[in-house]
Amino acid sequence: MIDQNEFKALVSLLDDEDSEVFRHVHNKLSSFGHSVIPFLEKELGEREHPLIQERIKDLIQNMNYDNILNRFRNWLRSEDQDLLKALWIIASYQYPGLSFESIHKEIEQIYYEVWLEFRYDMHPFDQIKVLNSIFFQKLNFRANTKDFHAYENSMINEVLKKRTGNPISLCIVYMLVASKLKLPVYGVNLPNLFILTYKNKEVQFYINAFNKGLIFSKADIDNYIKQLKIDVKEEFYEPCSNLDIVKRILNNLLVAFDKQNAPEKISDINKIIEVLENE
Secondary structure: OOOHHHHHHHHHHHHOOOHHHHHHHHHHHHHOOHHHHHHHHHHHHHOOOHHHHHHHHHHHHHHHHHHHHHHHHHHHHOOOOOHHHHHHHHHHHHOOOOOHHHHHHHHHHHHHHHHOOOOOOOOHHHHHHHHHHHHHHHOOOEEOOOOOOOHHHHOHHHHHHHOEEOHHHHHHHHHHHHHHOOOOEEEEEEOOEEEEEEEOOOOEEEEEHHHOOEEEOHHHHHHHHHHHOOOOOHHHOOOOOHHHHHHHHHHHHHHHHHHOOOHHHHHHHHHHHHHHHHO
16 A cells, blocks of 8 residues: 555655655655556646656656566466457557456447347358448448558557557457457458458358458459569468467557657567567
């Protein structure tokens, strides 16, 4: 339990010009852990001193980032490597106060909307057509072609709120809902385009969530690869792992922050990628 008097006294010392005092205060506040962030955010709203405000912001950002790295380390060790949890961790980089429950609830609501119209005795094509109808027409999820490289396209909370996204973020929401419907829908790592595949023992076809759930075949992927003039790889046709999906989202963020000329954010994202590749 944080002693409020001690906490407020420490915050008041954040503007101390003595570097040793500031270092001690910074380390002490950091030692309270991630749970102190809501208290710091409250102080940020109440303090008027510019230097204290700036140092509180830096402290929150640093503590939040350390927590994100630790969350990803734990995620890597988890058996299922839950995709929604990874998306929540990524979004927490920009939105420290974001709760997992809030985005989980949004996915549940989309699932419910589809479930009302869904029947398990339908042919797979018809099942996907129902999902497409609810997802793209009733709920109006759509491609963000106007601001394709915006970082918000990689933030699950923003995608769910605005109902727009890039190929991979739309595919992920679509896939999470399909999974709750017990449909064998998985992500596929195509060059320059992330798609989905419906795959079981009897049938396999592909879905482009960036083009309103367009259904297409292996031959269409063959033609796409041919147009790109690159070597064919098995991974262009088969489901990829949740880890592959997370890495691709992070690489999209690198592009987004590069276009924003935000080197510190690029460095942060690269460190997250290093954790995912080297832990």
